[in-house]
Amino acid sequence: MSSALRIRTWRAIEFLQNAAPVSGSRGVTHLQLRQLSNPMTKRAISYSNSQKQNEKPTVPSSKPSTTTPAQKPSSPAPTSSTTRVSAPTPNRPTTENISQSGLADKPLLLETAPEEKIDWTRSFHGLSAAPFPKEAADILLAETDPQEVEIKPDGILYLPEIKYRRILNRAFGPGGWGLVPRSESIVTPKTVTREYALVCNGRLVSVARGEQDYFSPDGIPTATEGCRSNALVRCCKDLGIASELWDPRWIRKFKAQYTREVFVEHVVNKRKTKIWTRKDDGVSYPWKETGSVSR
Incomplete structure (x- = not known):
C-alpha cells in the first residue's frame, strides 16, 4: 500500500x-x-494499531549526545593459500627445446671412476706429456708430395682427407688413433658443425671443430661425415702433417710450377669465368675451356 x-x-x-x-x-x-x-x-x-503499539515514547536524555565516528570499511580478509586456486602445472615445456637445432647426439657421460677409464669427451689426458717416437715423428713430418696435392677452382690447395688417414695409419698403425666427439652436432640452415678430439696411442693430441655445408635436408648425413673429416684435417695440423699447405711461400711456388689459370664457359648456362686447375689435369664438366690467362 x-x-x-x-x-x-x-x-x-x-x-x-x-x-x-x-x-x-x-x-x-x-x-x-x-x-x-x-x-x-x-x-x-x-x-x-500495530504501529502505535510498536512506537515507544522518547525520553529526553540528560547526557549530551556524542557523535560516534564512522567506522572504516574493513579490509577483506586475506585469502588462505589453501583456498587459492592455483594454475594447472604445464605438462610440456613452455619454451622451445634448444636441442632441436642439433641432432641430439651429445656424447654420453661415463659413470665409471676416472682411474678405470678416461672420459675423452672432457679429458685432456696425455696432452704434451712426451714426444712420439722418432719413427712416428718422421712419418708425420715428412715433406708433402706435390703429386698428392689438389687445387680447388678458386685456387685453394688441399690434401684429400683419406691421405691424412693413411699418414696416421703409417705412423701409429690401424687402431692406434681415433676421433672422439666432444660436443653435440649443431645444425644450422646451411651448415653442420661439431667438435672432435684426436687421440693417438691413448693420448690427446688436438681438439678442433669441423664444419660442412649442405644444400638440402637430405644432405645432412653426408654433411656430418664431411664435418668429421674437416675436424681431422684441422687436428692433424698440430702433428705437422702437410704443414706446407699453410705456408704462403710454398703455395706460390707450387702454383707457379704445377697449376694454371684458365678461362672457362659453363656448358649449360653459358656463364664465363676463370678457374684454377693442375697442369696435368684437364678442365672437367660442367666447364669447357675457352682460353688461358696470360702471365
Whole structure:
C-alpha cells in the first residue's frame, strides 16, 4: 500500500472515530459501519494499531549526545593459500627445446671412476706429456708430395682427407688413433658443425671443430661425415702433417710450377669465368675451356 493511500485511510478512520460520539443519528452509524466493513479499512486499522503499539515514547536524555565516528570499511580478509586456486602445472615445456637445432647426439657421460677409464669427451689426458717416437715423428713430418696435392677452382690447395688417414695409419698403425666427439652436432640452415678430439696411442693430441655445408635436408648425413673429416684435417695440423699447405711461400711456388689459370664457359648456362686447375689435369664438366690467362 502506498504512503498517500495510508494517510487518506488514517484520516478517514480518525474522522469516523471523532464523529461517532457527536452524532447519534442512524445515518452516521450506518456510514461508520459500512466503511468499517470495507476490507481495506480493516487492514488500515490493524496496521495503525500495530504501529502505535510498536512506537515507544522518547525520553529526553540528560547526557549530551556524542557523535560516534564512522567506522572504516574493513579490509577483506586475506585469502588462505589453501583456498587459492592455483594454475594447472604445464605438462610440456613452455619454451622451445634448444636441442632441436642439433641432432641430439651429445656424447654420453661415463659413470665409471676416472682411474678405470678416461672420459675423452672432457679429458685432456696425455696432452704434451712426451714426444712420439722418432719413427712416428718422421712419418708425420715428412715433406708433402706435390703429386698428392689438389687445387680447388678458386685456387685453394688441399690434401684429400683419406691421405691424412693413411699418414696416421703409417705412423701409429690401424687402431692406434681415433676421433672422439666432444660436443653435440649443431645444425644450422646451411651448415653442420661439431667438435672432435684426436687421440693417438691413448693420448690427446688436438681438439678442433669441423664444419660442412649442405644444400638440402637430405644432405645432412653426408654433411656430418664431411664435418668429421674437416675436424681431422684441422687436428692433424698440430702433428705437422702437410704443414706446407699453410705456408704462403710454398703455395706460390707450387702454383707457379704445377697449376694454371684458365678461362672457362659453363656448358649449360653459358656463364664465363676463370678457374684454377693442375697442369696435368684437364678442365672437367660442367666447364669447357675457352682460353688461358696470360702471365
